[in-house]
Amino acid sequence: MARITMREAISQALWEEMERDPKVFIMGEEVGVWGGTYAVTRGFYDHFGPDRVRDTPISEAAIVGAAIGAALVGLRPVAEIMTINFAFVAMDHIVNEAAKFHYMFGGQMVVPLVIRTVSGGGRQLGATHSQTPDAIFAHFPGLKVVAPGTPADAKGLLKAAIRCDDPVFFIEHATLYQLRGEVPEGDFTIPIGQSKVQREGRDVTIVTYSKMLDTSLKAAEELTREGIEVEVVDLRTLRPLDMKPVLESVKKTNRAVIVEEGWKSYGVGAEVAARIYEEAFDFLDAPVKRVAQVEVPLPYNRTLEQMALPQVKDVVQAVREVL
Amino acid sequence: MDKKEYLDLYYQMVVIRRLEERAAELYQQGKIGGFLHLYIGQEAVSTGIISVRRPEDRVITAYRDHGVAINCGVSAKEVMAELLGKATGCSKGKGGSMHLADVSKNFWGGHAIVGAHLPIAAGLALGDVYQNQKAVTICMFGDGATNIGFFHEALNLSKVWNLPVLWVCENNKYGMGTAVERASAVPEIALKADAYGMKRDQVDGMDVIKVREVAARMLEEIRSGSGPQFLEVVTYRFRGHSMGDPERYRTSDEVRKWQQDDPIGVYHNYLLAQGIATEDELQKTIREAEEEVEEAVRFAEASPEPAPEDLYKHVYVSETC
CATH class of the missing domain: 3.40.50.920 (Rossmann fold)
Structure with a gap:
């Protein structure tokens, strides 16, 4: 067991999954050169390169939409939406497309997509940047919604989400990145859907x-x-x-x-x-x-x-x- | 093209036309529910474009998708069965008219939120680039979609990442009942491509041969690394937006004028004038197409409804992962 922060746990999960499976890649605003607005992907761009750590324009609908398309043809995108407040801009792609395709097209389409995003208030960012609207996303059948509270759960659940064939909306909390906790050594996953x-x-x-x-x-x-x-x-x-x-x-x-x-x-x-x-x-x-x-x-x-x-x-x- | 290929284009257009005419009848009889957006008048667009795609090229379109499905190789049987909501439909009766798809034919669906499939098309192309596949994604949409934000985000991203996408705007003059000039600041839709530094062209969508030639050239250039390109196809829908459209937004004179350029009639005359086919051969082709559609109707009507347990199937690939 190592005692690490939430940020380190999430970062490790992404890094290990990208090392394990070349089909896993990251796309989002400032995930690459900047290193992630919450510094989760610092060092990724230099190690994995611009094709696998893709900086996008400020285009949330295109981020989620393009990630869905890439997932449909066999990739495992991890799309980052900088904060959950911006996910409203991509709401159509999250709930009308990602959550529906497998069912609506009779099982022939599979969307192995992870959308990572950051929820929560407490950072004096004002009304538009501080919401905790997690429940809204949990309303839709077809989407899986994960929101861990410990570093170990974050790591194990994110790894499970990346390996999952369903779209997973993965909610991190803005004020938990410094939280420390025991995390098992080596490769492990925690099944989605278990309290x-x-x-x-x-x-x-x-x-x-x-x-x-x-x-x-x-x-x-x-x-x-x-x-x-x-x-x-x-x-x-x-x-x-x-x-x-x-x-x-x-x-x-x-x-x-x-x-x-x-x-x-x-x-x-x-x-x-x-x-x-x-x-x-x-x-x-x-x-x-x-x-x-x-x-x-x-x-x-x-x-x-x-x-x-x-x-x-x-x-x-x-x-x-x-x- | 050899004679067989010429006749095949004709055959496909007639199958689409006849299938939709029968679908309209079945709708009136209450056998088809929901929305039913007919492609009648626009058959030359998808027939021309998809006739020059390679099997690895991906196709994705909006909700006016029956023709595109047929052109992609989805059988008339599976299309008609889907319209009737049967288990044998291409989306197993879960999608309906607006949500046809057949991934095995590289047809990635009819999509019913206007413009929402454009970012997804960029993603299909991204997937191909990422995996070093030499394929083009053909993304079709209506003029109305060029006024929604998804259009901007998707076209911009496709150019920033130099993705192999052929953006095809089917300009049929109306977004539902609102004329292009009333909805778009720039009614010459092809010009919108200039904002993205994208090569563009415009073609007469009532002429399948012209559509085919332009599309062939653009697809080849995209395959050779030109990046995304934009094609505006000027066409016209002869029927209402969906069933039960009172059509207050246009005159019957206008519709009649466009019907003189019926894409099937135009192509019929072309084949005769060029000496490619005789009237007898074309009549025989029409009869074969009609027979395929009748067979499809018989198949769809005789097909089973989805089982009650199918209601719960395919919400997730796996409940536990």
């Missing part, structure tokens, strides 16, 4: 993913001091959604809090809560509680921005409320 218990506990189940895993684990640490043992289930994949570990945990603790960074309305928490009610209603001793972003466009001002984003104290409070 995981990241911390065991008997009293309350927290269901979360991505950045909010870190927030939730910190809240769990605080609550331990009060004698409250929280179990934290990390979804890791938003579609296909694996509810099994969630339901098993809720049946044990009989209480659930869902923590997400995006807005509450129509969000991940809404989906997970509905499924808990549908499939484990009789096991609940309290209503399911949701912690989410305040329903405003994120402001620039640091204090206001942090007020809008879910904090450790919000999670702690929500857990107390369901007890």
Whole structure:
């Protein structure tokens, strides 16, 4: 096991997959000469060359569209959309093309495409650059949506995504690149579509993913001091959604809090809560509680921005409320 | 071209025409649902272009795709079965009129979001360049698509990366019911290629031989490394945009005027005038084409519906990966 950052883990996954399979290539804005706006692909351009690390114009629709075309004829593109906010510009290609072709053409087309993008607020980038709209992308059958919260998961899931024959929307979090964690040595993958218990506990189940895993684990640490043992289930994949570990945990603790960074309305928490009610209603001793972003466009001002984003104290409070 | 090839072009155009006339009837009978965009009047465009493509050349088009499918070698049976939503259709009854495809024929689909397939075409060509395949991607679209952002992004990218794409704009004068002059700042669509430093040409789309000659030259130049080129084909759709179009945007006089240049009639006269075929031979070709279409209708009507379990098939290649 090596203790590395999220950035290093993602970078390693890309590098190793490109070394393993010549059909894997990267395309996106500033991925090459610049080295990636989040420095994930630093050094790639010099090592793999301009054909495999392709700088593109600022053309999100063309980035995703061309990556789909290349995937159709047998390549394994990793298209980078600089932030998830720009993915709206490429929305048609993500949801109307990538997610549909295999089904709509009767199985004859296969789109082994990975779209890497960066979600999340907290960097004072204002309303257009700070959104966490992950749930929107998880709405569409045909797309797989992955959002890891630890370096090990990021590495294993990204490698799995690149080897997967379906289109995968891979969401990294803007403020997690420096997060450190243990990552196994050597080549490994983590299957897409498997939730995981990241911390065991008997009293309350927290269901979360991505950045909010870190927030939730910190809240769990605080609550331990009060004698409250929280179990934290990390979804890791938003579609296909694996509810099994969630339901098993809720049946044990009989209480659930869902923590997400995006807005509450129509969000991940809404989906997970509905499924808990549908499939484990009789096991609940309290209503399911949701912690989410305040329903405003994120402001620039640091204090206001942090007020809008879910904090450790919000999670702690929500857990107390369901007890 | 030898005589057989000349007659084959004629045969293909008549198959497309007859197949669509029958499709319109089946639509009226309620056997075909959804949208049905007929290619009638435009047959010379795809017939001419695709007649000079090589098997390795890829073809991708918009939703007015029945003719392109036939020209690419998809059988009339599979096209008609798809229109009827049958399991034997080229997209297994899941796609319908707007989403025909046959990857084995290097036909990468009908695409129904205007302009969205242009970036995908650039990607098909990128895939070929990346894998050192000497192939050209032929991307067809309507005049309406030249006004959407995808057009700009795709053409720009294709030139920046010098991708082997033949961009073919089928200018049939109307984007749905809006005339080109009412929708495009520059109604001479071929001029738009200049913005991308791309070689361009324009051709009469009612004349299959002219279309074929221009396309052959451009494809050869692209194969030799010219980078992407742009061809505007001036044509006209004789029927409405889709079924049930009241056609308030044009006069019947205008339609009649264009019908005098019916691409099948023009080519018919050409074959006779050049002494390539006799009237009897052409009539025989028409009968054969009609028989193929009737056979296709019989096949499609007798074909099974998709099974209920097919509803859930092909959402993903694999649920677990």
